[in-house]
Amino acid sequence: xxxxxxxxxxxxxxxxxxxxxxxxxxxxxxxxxxxxxxxxxxxxxxxxxxxxxxxxxxxxxxxxxxxxxxxxxxxxxxxxxxxxxxxxxxxxxxxxxxxxxxxxxxxxxxxxxxxxxxxxxxxxxxxxxxxxxxxxxxxxxxxxxxxxxxxxxxxxxxxxxxxxxxxxxxxxxxxxxxxxxxxxxxxxxxxxxxxxxxxxxxxxxxxxxxxxxxxxxxxxxxxxxxxxxxxxxxxxxxxxxxxxxxxxxxxxxxxxxxxxxxxxxxxxxxxxxxxxxxxxxx
Numbered sequence: 001x002x003x004x005x006x007x008x009x010x011x012x013x014x015x016x017x018x019x020x021x022x023x024x025x026x027x028x029x030x031x032x033x034x035x036x037x038x039x040x041x042x043x044x045x046x047x048x049x050x051x052x053x054x055x056x057x058x059x060x061x062x063x064x065x066x067x068x069x070x071x072x073x074x075x076x077x078x079x080x081x082x083x084x085x086x087x088x089x090x091x092x093x094x095x096x097x098x099x100x101x102x103x104x105x106x107x108x109x110x111x112x113x114x115x116x117x118x119x120x121x122x123x124x125x126x127x128x129x130x131x132x133x134x135x136x137x138x139x140x141x142x143x144x145x146x147x148x149x150x151x152x153x154x155x156x157x158x159x160x161x162x163x164x165x166x167x168x169x170x171x172x173x174x175x176x177x178x179x180x181x182x183x184x185x186x187x188x189x190x191x192x193x194x195x196x197x198x199x200x201x202x203x204x205x206x207x208x209x210x211x212x213x214x215x216x217x218x219x220x221x222x223x224x225x226x227x228x229x230x231x232x233x234x235x236x237x238x239x240x241x242x243x244x245x246x247x248x249x250x251x252x253x254x255x256x257x258x259x260x261x262x263x264x265x266x267x268x269x270x271x272x273x274x275x276x277x278x279x280x281x282x
Contacts, residue, residue, distance in 0.1 A: 062122075063176065074180065084244040084248060089111055092132070110135055111123055115156065121150060176205055189209075
């Protein structure tokens with residue numbers, strides 16, 4: 001993104017040895033503790049500008065392990081995440097085309113991942129193979145995490161702050177598909193489940209746990225109910241799927257019910273901004 005010409009305030013557009021750079025060009029200042037609020041804000045504004053430019057209205061987020069490989073012991077999950085992302089992208093394309101016919105171009109239900117390898121790569125790969133745009137919200141880590149090659153370049157982002165990355169996962173998502181994963185996947189899943197349980201978001205987020213054999217062994221949901229840690233009704237916050245077609249059906253039915261049918265009877269959103277799930281204020 002080019003810097004506007006009116007931001008160059010040096011005389012005659014040239015550097016002057018007697019003048020210090022303006023504050024936003026002081027690299028040492030921008031990297032200092034005093035500038036932490038600016039860095040946090042930039043991780044909100046930079047993705048937002050790109051989502052607006054690319055007409056991204058909402059997403060379907062794929063979570064899952066970076067350690068599941070195509071030819072590894074759990075390779076079926078890589079293949080099935082790839083296939084589900086391909087099917088979802090093909091279906092979502094028809095909704096985007098309908099919006100374009102209404103003179104309101106916008107991209108619906110764009111596949112989004114954490115941008116790294118494993119299940120994240122599989123999701124971006126499947127969406128890319130279907131000809132769709134696909135988002136990668138990468139995080140700088142000393143190991144594992146490098147952007148995979150299937151992310152749409154203009155929708156590839158690198159985050160320093162985990163909480164700002166989580167913000168963009170949650171606030172554009174209309175659905176979440178959670179494949180087997182470790183601490184990071186559990187953290188992201190519980191974050192969304194907590195937001196849904198406490199009704200902190202106005203928008204409904206569909207949550208699909210992919211691979212019931214894995215999830216029922218890793219998390220004993222019934223025990224949480226037994227000991228009174230959650231209500232039995234909280235088990236309705238998510239559904240299980242074990243095939244790409246089963247997961248696709250859950251997503252299609254839910255997204256149509258909660259979003260497509262209501263929107264068709266209401267005025268469409270302004271095209272200059274994505275629809276971000278608002279937090280409740282009361």
